[in-house]
Amino acid sequence: MSVTKKHKSTSKKMKWLAYLILLIGSVAFLYPFLWMISASLRSLEEIAVSELSIWPDSWRWENYAKALTAFPFGRYFVNTLITTVLPIIGTVLSSALVGYAFARLKVRGSGVLFVLVLSTMLLPGEVTMIPQFILFKNLGMLDTLYPLIVPAFFGSAFYIFLLRQFYSRLPVALEEAAIIDGCGYFKIWWKIFLPLSKPALMAVAVMVFMGSWNNFMGPLIYINSDKWKTLTLGLAGFQGTYATDTNLLMAAAVVITLPCILLFFTAQKAFMEGLTFSGSKES
Numbered sequence: 001m002s003v004t005k006k007h008k009s010t011s012k013k014m015k016w017l018a019y020l021i022l023l024i025g026s027v028a029f030l031y032p033f034l035w036m037i038s039a040s041l042r043s044l045e046e047i048a049v050s051e052l053s054i055w056p057d058s059w060r061w062e063n064y065a066k067a068l069t070a071f072p073f074g075r076y077f078v079n080t081l082i083t084t085v086l087p088i089i090g091t092v093l094s095s096a097l098v099g100y101a102f103a104r105l106k107v108r109g110s111g112v113l114f115v116l117v118l119s120t121m122l123l124p125g126e127v128t129m130i131p132q133f134i135l136f137k138n139l140g141m142l143d144t145l146y147p148l149i150v151p152a153f154f155g156s157a158f159y160i161f162l163l164r165q166f167y168s169r170l171p172v173a174l175e176e177a178a179i180i181d182g183c184g185y186f187k188i189w190w191k192i193f194l195p196l197s198k199p200a201l202m203a204v205a206v207m208v209f210m211g212s213w214n215n216f217m218g219p220l221i222y223i224n225s226d227k228w229k230t231l232t233l234g235l236a237g238f239q240g241t242y243a244t245d246t247n248l249l250m251a252a253a254v255v256i257t258l259p260c261i262l263l264f265f266t267a268q269k270a271f272m273e274g275l276t277f278s279g280s281k282e283s
Contacts, residue, residue, distance in 0.1 A: 080230040094152075143224045
């Protein structure tokens, strides 16, 4: 009995130690973001003397109004929304379709083709950057949003792999029953497999959102005119103009970061479910 109590006591101490380590790590990662919010609500004089403090003496909410009116935030927001929502739709649908084909269609050479698709993940982005730029230049798509949208509709090797793993674990009986009812492969994917893969699709959508919303290199390469700039590109220009106005710069950064934070808290559960591949094992 004493051994059991000692074991429970040791287990409880290790649990609290783990919580303490996680708390310290959380504070270390959370502090820069809290300081950014605090700086966005302060005057420049207060930022200069605040040191490590994160609690403003006076709350200057007008900093946000000044920051958002200092550059065409609405136009940049719409452009960012377009280059985020459409790539999500394109990547989710195309990757799901290709992933389903690799998982359920047993044809000669599919394994080799799947390995070839995965091998593209080994290529650095810098390798394809110039050929892709030349391609869009020849298509007359420079200084438009098309280069930031069109590639998403051709799938992504990583997301194809994730969805292929999910589809391969779904029961074969679902497919067999649908074939008996006269469904073709595309209808099976659209009517049965796509609805069942909502957790995995949500995980893909969240990752694509994070990548597209925070994309800076793409707009920097393809966009020149102010008309098509995104928030990340606009923030870089804002930083160059208002580099000394730290409070306004932090206010703009908070607003641009806010959608990612809200998405993290609202879609965290679905994101984790998608990554755990809760589909049952193939029978």
